[in-house]
Structures are given as C-alpha cells and as structure tokens.
Amino acid sequence: MTNPEPSLTLPMTDLHDLYLEQLRDVYSAETQLVQALPTMADAATAQVLKDGFHAHLQETLGQVERLERIFADLGEQPGGHTCQAMQGLIAEGQEMIREKAVPAVRDAGLIAAAQRVEHYEIAAYGTVRTYADLLGHPEHAMLLRTSEDEESAADQRLTALAGRINVQAMQG
Template sequence: MKTLADAFEHTLKDIYYAENAITKALPKVIKKVSHKQLKEGLKEHLEETKDQIKKLDEVFKSLGKKPSGEKCDAIEGLIKETDSVLEEAEGDEALHAAVIGCCQAIEHYEIARYGTLREWADVLGKNKAHDLLTEILDQEKAANSKLTHMAVSSVNEAA
C-alpha cells in the first residue's frame, strides 16, 4: 500500500471477507442459543449482514472495482473465539452472556473498520461509498446497542 486509496481498497476487501465469514458463522450460533430474544436478534442481524454485503457490492461498483475479499485474520480470530465459547460454555445462561460478548467484539471490530472506511471515502471524494458505508456503520452501531440492551436487561443477571 502506497496511498490512502490503496489502504481504502485493502480495508474494503478485508471487511468484505469479514461480512461473508460472519454470514457463514452466524447460523451455527443461532442454532446453539435458546434465549428467544437473542436468537431472533441474531437471525435479524444475519439478514442485515447479507444486505450489508449487497451495499459493499455497490461500494466496489462505485469505485469501478469487482467485489472481492481478502483474508481477514481479525475476524477469523473472533469467529474462532466464538466457536470456543459455543463448545466450552456450560449452561444456557452462561452461554448466552458469553455469546453476546463475542458478538459485541465482532460488532466493535466492524464499527472500527466502517468508521475508518467512511472517513477515508470522504477524504478520497468517494461520495457514494461514503454514504453506503455510513448506512452500514449506523446499522452496526444499532446492532451493538441492541446487544448491550439485551445483556443488561436480562441475560447478564440470569447468568
């Protein structure tokens, strides 16, 4: 990477890979949890993530690039950690609290990436990309907020 545009494209490929990896990992988590609100929230977020991939396709198109991913070690690690929690947690209450924690770690990563990408798009004058990335960033922040509310309103105390 020699320029901000190079960094932007590299990071865009990174988050594209991450979102696709999340769509493959979430069904396993959804299947494992029994907390109704958590299960429904994860199902909704899976659909939202699929929509975000479509928005990322539009970002690539706006740049004149073909959508593609580049292996993201960070998301691989976060998914691996989530898989460990699914295997190690004993009791539904602890599992639900730990899953929310894992999901929030993923959301925080996404928020960081989308925030960076959005600002880079602005500096690079990529208005369409900026608008789409802002939409996704807002969705990620809302998802994180829902997880926090769920954790503090019912899940954590039950655990």
C-alpha cells in the same frame, strides 16, 4: 524479523490503495459473519437472542450488497483478501459454543463474542467511511455510514439483551 506470509497483493502507494485493501477486509469480515451467524443463532437458547442473530444476518447480507455496489462503482473485485481479525473473533465465538456451560451463561458468552465483532465492524466502517470522504466518494461514505449505524444499533441491542441475560447467568 521476516514476514512468515509474503504479501500477494500489489504495494499500496496511496490512500486509494489502502481504501481498497480496507474495503476488501470489511467485505471478507462480513462474508465470514454471514457463515457464522446461523451457528450462533442455533447455539443461543434465549429466543430473543436467536431472533437477534437472525435479524443481524439479514442486515449483514445488506451490508455485503452495499460493499459490492462500492466495488462495482470502483471497477474492482471484492475478493482476494481474508480478514484475519474476523477469523479470530469467530473462533472465539465457536469456543464459547463448545464450552460446557448452562444456557444463560452460554448466551451471555455469545453476547460478549458478538459485541467484540460489532466493535470491530464499527471501527472498520468508520475508517473506510473516512477514507471515502477524503477520496471524494460521498456516495460510498453514505453507504458505509448506513452500515456503521447498523453495527452500532446491533451493539446497542446486544447491550440491552446482556442486561437481562447476564443477570440470569449470574444466578446459574
């Protein structure tokens, strides 16, 4: 079986190389999310959900800045990689926006799409934080932990919103 898309990057020979690749993946994911969150906020009908998406946009911008600090510390550039997983997760959220759904059902679907994004980000930050610890970058690990904690808190806020909005969606 052949790989349909040849790799354009250098081969990975150690954990440091993998760390850089995974950091670029998270950076790509976050920069894609910066573009997607305003659309999600516009599509939401519950004001509390709109506000939540806007607040998470501000957190995401801070997460991008933290990643840029890590890349600067490493003497590396953040670009050159596209997170395919985030592209797919965002596409699923866009599908929900295009659905002909009553407002509460659309909002419930947007919450579901957003929680999938949060779970992906929690996993990604946990992985790169572990790599940073192993590679002796405690300052990176601290920055990555901050972002991981923010993603977990965002997921918890979405769960709380879902409790109310899902009930409204059930009623149609």
